[in-house]
Amino acid sequence: NIQPQVIRRTGADGKPVVDLRWAINEGQPAIVNKIEIAGNDITHERVIREAIVLLPGDVFRQDALIRSYQNISNLGFFQQPLPFPDTRPANDQGDIDVIFRVTEKHTGNINFGASVGQGTGVGGFLGLDEPNLFGKGKKGHFQWQFGQNISDFQVSYTDPAIKESRISGTFDVHNTRLRYTIADLGTLKREGASVQFGFPVFNDRYTRLFFSYAIDDQTFTGATTGLAALSCNNCIRSTIGVSLLRDTRIDLPFPTAGTMHSIGISQSGGPLGGSGNFQRLDLEGRWYAPLGQLGGAASTSPVKFVMGLSSRSGLVFGNSPFFDQLFTMGGVQYGIPLRGYDEFSITPRGYDPTASNGQASASSFGKAYFATTGEIGARISQMFYLSAFVDAGNVWANAGEFNPTRLFRGAGLGVSIVSPLGPIGIDWAYGFDRTDNFGRPAPGFKLHFKLGNFF
Template sequence: MKKLFSLLTALSILSLGAVDVTDVKVDVRDKFGGDAGAVLSRCQTRPGVPYDPVMVSRDVTALNESGEFQEISADATRNAKGVTVTFSVYRKVRYQAPLEVTGNSFFSASKVTSEADLQDGGLYSEGDLADAAARVRAAYWKKNFPQAKVSIFPRMIPGGNNCTLRVVIDEGERQKVHDYVFEGAKHADADDLRATFDVFPWWNPKGWFSDSPVSDDQLAQAADKVRAYYNDLGYLDAQVAMPVRVPDGTGRVNILFKVTEGSLYKIGEQSITGVTRYSPDLVMAKSELPQTGSVAGAKTLADAAHRVMVTVGSGDSGLADTRVDVKRIPREDDPQVLDIVYVVTEGVPVVINDVVIEGNDYTKDKVIRREIALGPGDRMLEDRAERSQRRLENLDYFARVRYSLRQTNRGKDASGAEYRDLVYEVEEKNTGSFMIGLGASSIDSIYLSAELSQANFDLFAPGKWFRGAGQKGRIYAQVGPRIQTYEAAVTEPHLFDRLLELTVEAYRRQRWYDEYDLVRNGAAATLAYPVKFWPTWEPFGRFGVRLSAELISFEDVDDAQYYVNGSSDATRPLFKDEDSKYGDAAEAVLRLFWSHDTRDNFRIATRGGRTQVFGDLAGGDNSYWRLGVNHRQYFNVWRRYKHILMASVRAETIDSFSESDGVPIYNRMFLGGPRSIRGVEYRNVAPLREKAGGGDWSPWGGQTLFCMNFEYTVPIVQMLRLAAFTDLGSVGEEEFDLDFSDTFAWTVGIGIRLDIPMFPIRLDFATPLKKPDHAEEELFSFSVGYDF
């Protein structure tokens, strides 16, 4: 519930000549008493100074910003010697605890006090007290008291604006809801209708985060949503009566929606009228109108009208202020078929005088302007203006973005186009987050994680809490018995005001394996730039370069003897040898890469793909090269039911520059586990080494990797999907080693995807059709995160 801040309710100033202020008065309308001097001390308007309405306005603003008044106005009247200025104020009350609660039975007084959330000594207006009452009332609604009434009354303490507060509650009858029933709903599923107002079955995770409608106002809104749902299905005459509560005989009630569906309408012939600057046929073709015979849903027709408006508002003429109305004409021979006429009221050509940004309190203007594809002197084109709006919305910095045209006094250009300002109004929202949680996976066991991030970061603005420059900042920590990670990163997406993205990061990563612990301390800087290719010369992916430097060390290394190269005679403490040769290494890696991402959603994609091709050159204590490609593609194979097929391929190879140096185990390649080949233990799809004495085999890694994954997901309910998958791959011993016969694995399985916001869970059951001889099976695996 938003707090109602002090409002400037009236500022009535007469138009006066150059005269002096003769008197300044204070009209205290709250009748609390008190010193008028406290008001005058905040005002610059004083007797003897020239009367200035701007100064009076600033005085009203200063009084408002003090937070002590809920109503403020100023009035100026002429007298024989000059002007009398009167400030009228209505002060807030200052609450003194405790809160007096009467009429409560279900909730205790302490619970009511907690829900009211009023602070001892706080200043409150009548609106603030109404908000507190609403919070208590909402708490009752959640507990199925639909008729609960809550009022808060101040009791003034003589001698000032201090008061105690009395909460008067009429709880009404508790009516726990058993079900929401739809009488007359023949062509819509009841679960779909309930979902329109966020009521889901108990087993659907989305229902765990929403409140069911209980009060009369909430039920009226629910009825409107059900009616809108029917309208979008093509039942344009659908009616939904105000829901009523019907006892079910068990002490609970059913909420009954009486639905009159009406007829299902289809689209007949479509035409456009009112267009003079363009050919109507051309406008229809560019507007992508719905097909004849398709359902005449309200949203379908509204979207089509909007596309017509954008088409007319773009092109060569660019007619701003174009309006499109939809006229539905039933056919005489079949009234359920509607001939649709898009009635266009053409606007006027407009040239942009200036681009004005409003509402950005801390986001820098340039962060917004660089997303706007129009500038001063450009013809106003609706398609570009809308595309700019979507780009601003996609930044996720703003709760709302809208644009409009504002009249100017500049007139028209030589062609007759009007000069207007293009105004983008934004409403900023919280772009920072702090998350702490407990996670688990088959690989990492149980771990505690915490993340502090800011999506609209400004490294050089501590006065604005490091917000506003469009950078991204992140600090992350993950601590568990098998993993410890600490990371800090800053990304500047427009370095030097160009499409050059710079990311700087520092990290410490430690992981515990059965044979050794590995610690990586490092830092990296990445530069990436959009690349263009012939013949379109449109941006197609990003080319980048990444330079990293790491200190890599082993800890708690297994000193047991292992057979060398599978021999039953020669043994060595292989992991101790790795520590001796490659431990405490300083390694610098230069990576060149090209990446391309066309996914429609970065979390749960339904179409598009993601590709990265890279090459590494490493120097320092370890000198090697690495080549790799990773591609993942999503196909919406059954659009109506949102069946998604994911296919991915990954291939890498690595080798040292010197044959004698070799490749350290921490740079070699492994497969297996929940994020590569499910059904086989983590890192077990790779060359293995047998511990002397027999029985135990440990991952040793290889220098060439190939892996393919296919997964088909089917949504069951909101936030719950079933998956069927197959994974296959292998790791070769040497560089470009394509003989995978010894380490090849192929698995199949099924899984569950719980798409809980910010905490998606993947549960998989898999079995190998083929696996390396000594690799361990892993029937069940789970992880937290989106697609690997």
Template sequence: MKKKIYLGWFAVAFLITVFSAGNFAYASDYTGKTIIDVKIAGEQTVPANSIMAVVRIKPGNLFDPEKIHQDLQSIYEMGDIYNVTANFTDVPEGVKVTYVVTENPVLKNVVFKGNTKVSMDQLKSVITLSKGRAINTKTWNENARAIEQDYHNKGYILAKVSDLAMDPDGTLTVSINEGTVEGIVIKGNEKTKPYVITREMKLKAGEPFNAGDAKRSLQKIYNLGFFEDVNMKLNPGREPNAVVPEVDVKEQKTGNFLIGGGYSQTDGFGVYYGIGDSNFKGTGNKVNLTFQHGISSEAGTGWDFSYTNPWMDDKQTSFSVDLFNSVNEWNDYGYDGSSTTLRSDYYRRSKGFSLSLGRPQGEYVRYNIKFTNRKDTYQEYISGPVNYLTDTDYSDYLKNNFGIVHSMTLSRVYDTRDNIFDPTEGKRVFLSSEFAGNVFGGQFDYNKYTLQASQYFKVGSKQTLALATTAGYATGNVPDISKFYVGGIDTLRGYKDEEFTGKEMFTATIEYRYPIVKKVEGVLFTDAGNAWEGDYSVGGLKYDIGAGVLVNTPIGPIRLYMAYGDEGIRYQFGFGGQF
């Protein structure tokens, strides 16, 4: 039969022994006599000299019941002793004092039960009890606190040492209750399916509760972009020390319908309309369909359909398909050798598809592979000093920049941002390599490499310092549409959109972000960057400084910037979040 050992029982036994009125009435009979000897009896594994080291009375002292009481307490507080009494022997010379001790059980081994998140070896490394000696309750109390603190440091804040049991063979069994998640409750999701939320959670039913996992779960749920607010509270479970996390979400609109139009002397009337949903039917899938039509332009109609399933299987494999037959206005700069002078403005049609697959590795890394089949054609001259259809000085331009591109892109993303829409801490590093060439059946043979990195720091309680840089390098026969472009709202805000182009590029940005009012954020920034066809040159970098605001609206974030560069002040307006 196992003998249960509870630390409180030791204290009770000691109090009964030390504070017995009968004992002290008996001890008072020797008051004033000389103590001629002090001995320890009953010790087995605890050295007698260790016990004597805490004893205050010495031979030659006068007998004092209060000092006897203090000695009994000091011996017990060593932690090795289960019971201690004082015996007195009257002799002609005075009185002999013998402290009779009963040691705690002798420890031979320590085993743990209930530990699933901390290994047996890790727990044993915390134990400082000496094998072959009586269990020291003082040391054990320190060890128990250290075990619980080790769990708490790892995020298991509910874990505790729940029970001790000593076998007759000297094996101490330590039971640990790690604080189990008994179930998960989702509230507030009128559209979103519950599994779309729970699959993002690191907390799982039947697993120990972890505060770090709870925080990360809330971040991942919010980063879906489906909710205006996400909160969690812990309700008690049915079992001791168990909890039921309750996640309360406040949904926001994820569907969109856009329609617009315009008129220019060159193009005549044009219309644009689109429909989409980033949480299609509450499944977490993303669907978008857009149309554009130039009523008077020869460019004609363009469209784009995209579909993304972010979670195809239990390995979190994502799949995306993009079918497009789009028409875009294209501005070429570089007339007469000036990178800021427009050479030609025209319509370009891109027709084809792309397929993407992705899968995470761990919590913060994701790998993707993308296959693209695209055909680019020259559609219509709009304006500018050069018409590529008629200008003989540019007879090779169409051949070198329009045709079929087949490519494969490999990418890796490392992302620890706390909030992908408005990060305040963490980092994101994106690396991609695109390989296009005859081996894939295309007309253009080139390699293109891109590195993007951003870092975020909290400044005070609500401000953020954001740093970002991008570098790119390409080799081979790269068509214009696949080159690097710098300039505009996402790179150099003090310059025209895609004003600088080349096979090499570099940009860097520093932003200081601060709240103005609810859902409105101010930004102070400086940008640097350029793109080159030849060798990279630090002296060729362009710079700007400026300020702006980010407004969160029901249709998404809106960005407004005013920037000053070499070409003067430029205003930028756009949709979507910042880097």
């Protein structure tokens, strides 16, 4: 109960003044009596309740209701937009019931067809993805790519709640035969498996600690002379890793708010056996701020505008005989993305203008990198996204040369679509710091096409 009280009096200078006082009498706070879920014909109720932060017996809070709504939407199992939760009186004391209503959508994808890639040649693909296996939120993934320069087989299974606990697990097996025609990187043969377990940190639903182990039998053959320094025959990569992830983003896969931070450390070889002996550190941060929205009737999603900033960096310490564990930059397909530049064109020696001809050498790979992107985006729907972006990044030969103040710059426009074949993107970017063969400035535009991830 809120009542205004107006007090008229005479001020020190003799002029009349008015004091306004608000008298607030706090009533009994509303308590959440029960939470109901309607419309989940496939997804188990436990999966949805795991996403709800508002619990029976809690004092009703609007911010907790909104966050629960966003978490359920983030699952990606239901038609968008979700109807906002309903509330109804539960008793004469002012307690309330909360009802979440969902409509199931088809989540699994079977995709097949032909593909043409600059590095993988002509081939075909067959894939199966199910992010809501058995209606329990488990993930199954099968992929087979085959063709002139590629034979890639991968199967993975993820359980986000092992035996209905807060512990997650992922198991992956793969067998790869790739002939990298671009830059004549030679033939990669790799077979192995990995396992990862995740644990909540301090009972925080948005922060998890992961432990992983991976073992691969790798062989690189047929590379150019310069790349021979990075090739090995029947090498074993034995790697143990630990990573910390905190993710509060909403409206995935095109976030409109929230943050994501991750740090990962791994040890390969050395005391673990296998080839080489090196450590790798990976850092990543993403930040999103909403700028507003247009439209958004009851049955349609609004167009949401967002400002995003992301940064990534990596460092390798020690001796790595595996070039796929080092860093190369440029383009969008093979290494660290930097739009406006060709694949492999950003090297520890600077910009390489010959990379446009598909040329690379051992010196194209570094042990340290930094990349950052700023963008203004329009999330048209959960499946369609437009952006204007600015990229910057660089690669260094070793960690001691790391210098994020010396970066190559690019800017442009992008379109991203989530299709049954996976993410598809087209980026048109301008590379500001490109040069010609004589070192003279030669900035220019570059068109990038992305169809899923080849690596």
